[in-house]
Amino acid sequence: MAAEFLTFGAEGILTRAASLAEQELSLLWGFKGELTSLRDSLSKLEAMLRDAQHLQVRGERVEMWVKDLEGIAHEADDVLDEYEYELLRRKVEIQNQIKKKVLNFFSRHNPIAFRRKMAHKIKNINASLANLKNEAASIGLVDRSTLVNATSHDIGGLDRETVSNFDQDEKYIVGRKEVASDIVTTLINSGKNQENCLSVMAIVGMGGLGKTTLAKSVYNNPEIGRHFDQKIWVCVSTPFEVKKILSEILECLKPEKAGIKGKATICENLQEDLKGKTYLLVLDDVWNDDPNKWDDLMSCLLNATSTKASKILVTTRSVSVSSIVQTLPTCVLRKLSEDECWRILKYKAFPDASVVLSEDQERIGREIAKKCAGVPLVAKVFVEVLFACVLLVLICSSLINL
Template sequence: MAELLLTFAAEGILTKVTSLAAQEFSLVFDFKEDLAQLRDLFLKIQAMLRDVDHSQVRGEAVEIWVKDLEDIAHKADDVLDEITYEDLRRKVELQNQLKKKVKSFFSHSNPIAFRLEMAHKIKKINTSLVKLFNQAAGPIGLIARTLADATSQDVEVLDRETVSSFDSDEKLIIGREEVVSDIVKTLIKSHYNEENYLPVLAIVGMPGLGKTTLAKSIYHESKIDSHFHEKIWVCVSTPFKVKTILRGILESLKPEKAAIQSKDAICKFIREELKEKRYLLILDDVWSEDPEKWKELKSCLLTVNDTQGSSIIVTTRSDEVAEVMETLPRCDLRKLSDDECWLIVKDKAIPIGSPPMSEEQETTGREIAKRCGGLPLVSKVIDGLSWRTIVNRILSC
């Protein structure tokens, strides 16, 4: 049966990912959590397949589902092969010592670019697996309810979670000052007296552009503090669960009420806490393009009385998500300039109290900044020690 064949395939992939996740390879540093999630998701795949063997559910939908799962398993296998090969190649390269200059450094073998590429691929695979879980527990009815509930909860815990506070490497905001100012002005001027209207501004951009960091910058602006009575941060990620988001809102407003399970009760307390208050709600990392889920969430928020002037910010990678939710002009996040990337790299490379860099080091550093491709995340990956090591090694070749 296809299910049993996939089980054997999953076993081999699971062995690979478990081995990789357990080792301290420098090249997997930036996506170790994603590998751990991939490992756990494949463990749940095995549980699903055992459930299939004992289930009466059969038919074309199940066969398509299994085929999709098989395709994802092969993609995961290919990515893990890439990681394994790259790790072996780097070990050989280190033994022979690096003798390549700037041009070679920024080739496909660049560890920073490789890590980002692999992280993106693994996240995409994990997202596809989560969607399959949802299909199995929902319209296909493949998984027993107890297993579906456990799987759903586990996936939610494993998903990426952001918070409103700045991480240590997010405090330096470069190239986004005008964007922050414009969005703050837009939010403050959104004084609509219409009922059943909630202004929504979408921040859209590819991975690594700093959508979450931008949202945090807006969240902590003094003008936002003085204008809004309440500020609420909820990381949505996947899956888009309306009750979970509502509970996140309530937890931000009234932490002692966070354990409430009933959706009606959650909405009731939200109404009490937000009544006659102007609030800013940030929904970070939204993936779902389902307009019905958004309508369900919005319907609860619109039952709160006298909240005119309140606003919502949504961060997403998807134009389709933005189209479903937005009512205000969109913020399409641009890449940074080479000079802006250089300022980030320089800040990481030359901490306070460090000796000044030489002219030759700065020239090489600016070349590094050019190769960041305008992505703040790439610029931030290069910390001071590794940057100096890179530059000195290049200059000594």
């Protein structure tokens, strides 16, 4: 498999780049920083590559991404070969004549010219790797190493808050009704003959596909309300702190117990409040791929769960996370069709269904839908940005006419 081959290749290039970046050599003057960036970029992309190896669904874009990374890795390998060759050549070359040194200034072995050439090549490779890393986020590949030690401040974009209630623009759900129905059926019907079993189902997909909206649709489904005694919604995000998650579960059940601090006391209260009850727990936006932390959370919840048929629904961008938590089949969220994206665009722009669009308006709208690449969030944001631009034009026009 291309991804497996690339991992070993990238590891070799990473080792060489790291070794060279640590050396204090005159030849490194002018591009040591670029060489260090190359090492760091390869290290981060290598982590993303490990995610690519675990992907259960391989789209064309993922395969193209892997091939592009392979090409850039080979290019980096060639540059490092060239650098090491020049190091070896200079070690064996004796330059003890002034005339030869002067002539060498104009030759292809001139050290200043060589440093400039190498800096330019490595800089271009780093730019290609940066573009590839940015593209990786759009196909669901995540550099998990940045999540392990990061604080909420460091990764503010990942530290988010979600609630179980629908926002106004989330009520119009396109292309997910059948999926939501299947999830509801699975959560209700699975594990009926198992005692003290806490089943877990994961919804997996890249950012913007509507995992949270789908989870809300399931959570607020009337059948779920009738089947489970309690419904609990917790936005996990990062960092994954077991005590904090348990505390939020308890607060959701009994708001007056929000001040309880000790983990053991929280677990005792959960056991008391959940005794004899079935519940659905939604853990939204989970990034943790440490099995030990997940096992710790599950151990606490299993001790507090006294009846069968309670369920956990997890949303995550990472296939590796779902492979750790799932006991039920994973729901891998697909992208929307162009027609479904067009329906979102049309609804956002014209909530009144009675509005009739001209052929030109619909043609332009469908062209925009193609650019959404099947991601519902892109369609929603595009309309908001378009309206903001129109408003800005109107404001500017009114100011000009003053």
